[in-house]
Amino acid sequence: DGRVAIVIADVSGHGVGSAMIMAGLRSTLHAEVQAGFSPARVLEKANRLLVNDLGDSGMFVSVFLAAYDPTTGDLSYCNAGHPPPVLLLLGKPESHRLDVGGMLLGVVPEATYELGTSRLDCGAVLVLYTDGLTEARSPGGELFGETLLVSLVRDGRELGSGELHAAIVGCLADHLKGGEAEDDVTLIVTSRKL
Numbered sequence: 426d427g428r429v430a431i432v433i434a435d436v437s438g439h440g441v442g443s444a445m446i447m448a449g450l451r452s453t454l455h456a457e458v459q460a461g462f463s464p465a466r467v468l469e470k471a472n473r474l475l476v477n478d479l480g481d482s483g484m485f486v487s488v489f490l491a492a493y494d495p496t497t498g499d500l501s502y503c504n505a506g507h508p509p510p511v512l513l514l515l516g517k518p519e520s521h522r523l524d525v526g527g528m529l530l531g532v533v534p535e536a537t538y539e540l541g542t543s544r545l546d547c548g549a550v551l552v553l554y555t556d557g558l559t560e561a562r563s564p565g566g567e568l569f570g571e572t573l574l575v576s577l578v579r580d581g582r583e584l585g586s587g588e589l590h591a592a593i594v595g596c597l598a599d600h601l602k603g604g605e606a607e608d609d610v611t612l613i614v615t616s617r618k619l
Contacts (some may be wrong), residue, residue, distance in 0.1 A: 430458045433507065433553040433613055434488040442484070449478060450486055450530075464490040464503035468530065472538070473529035487531040489583070490551060493545065497521040498617065500543045500551075501526045501556045505530050508556050508571075511578050515548025529564040541550060550582045550589070557608035561597060569600050582616075 436443045439535060453474055457467040468490060475486060489510055491502035504510075504526035512521040525541025545551060553573065561569040577596055581589040591614060 426461060427494065427496065428492045430447070430454075431463075431491040431493055431551075431553070431615070432488065433505065433510075433555065433611060434486055434553045435557075435609070435611070436486045438485045442482075446475070446478065446484060446486065446531075450475065450488070454488075454490065455498075459539055462492065463493055464493045465538040466527070468503050468505050469536070472530045472536050473534055476534040479531040485531045487529055487556075489523070489526075491523075491525060492527070494612055495617075498545045498549070499536075500545055502543070503527070503538050503543050504541065505538060505570075508554060508559060509570075510551055510553040511575055512543060512545075512552075513550045513578055513582055513606075515546060518579070520578070528568050540608060543618045545617045547617055547619060548587075549580075550578055550614070553611075553613040555611040557606050557610040558593075558597065558612060560608060561601060561606040561610065563600050564602050569597060573600075586616050592594070 435449045448469060453471050455505040468488060487507035488505045491500055493500050502523055506529035508523035512523055522539060524549050525539050527538035530535050559569055559571050559574060568597040577593050581592050590612060
């Protein structure tokens with residue numbers, strides 16, 4: 426219908442089991458999005474399926490799913506326990522946290538999810554990330570943190586998406602001083618120029 430789906434997710438744990446859960450979730454999300462979707466309804470369905478798959482494993486998944494209409498700038502989204510994406514709007518110094526939604530997927534079968542809305546007008550910058558970014562520790566134990574991320578986005582908002590992505594990744598590398606993050610790092614940067 427002309428909308429673009431934007432999704433980022435993070436499964437607890439590592440290894441083959443976690444990879445299989447993520448592959449299954451990806452298939453579910455792909456099928457539901459292709460059918461025309463409300464992000465909140467898609468995550469409710471995905472949650473019910475994951476609860477059955479995960480059982481008593483103690484595993485869970487955090488997900489942020491959005492539908493973006495490039496003709497209007499309207500963004501509808503649902504955040505299931507994922508670190509809230511950072512949204513900066515043109516002419517507004519404060520960042521917006523896209524945190525409307527519900528709990529992590531795979532925990533409670535009857536969990537409900539709320540739909541959030543926002544608007545990406547010209548000049549808007551939206552940054553999605555996993556907690557591996559903000560929880561990355563320097564050799565001295567200092568967290569990269571959300572405050573630094575928001576500052577980088579604010580300072581680099583005039584850059585293109587690719588350049589801002591590179592700037593954040595470069596700052597993370599400087600923060601780690603040659604080391605590696607303890608958890609997987611995923612980063613999506615998007616901006617609206619027109």
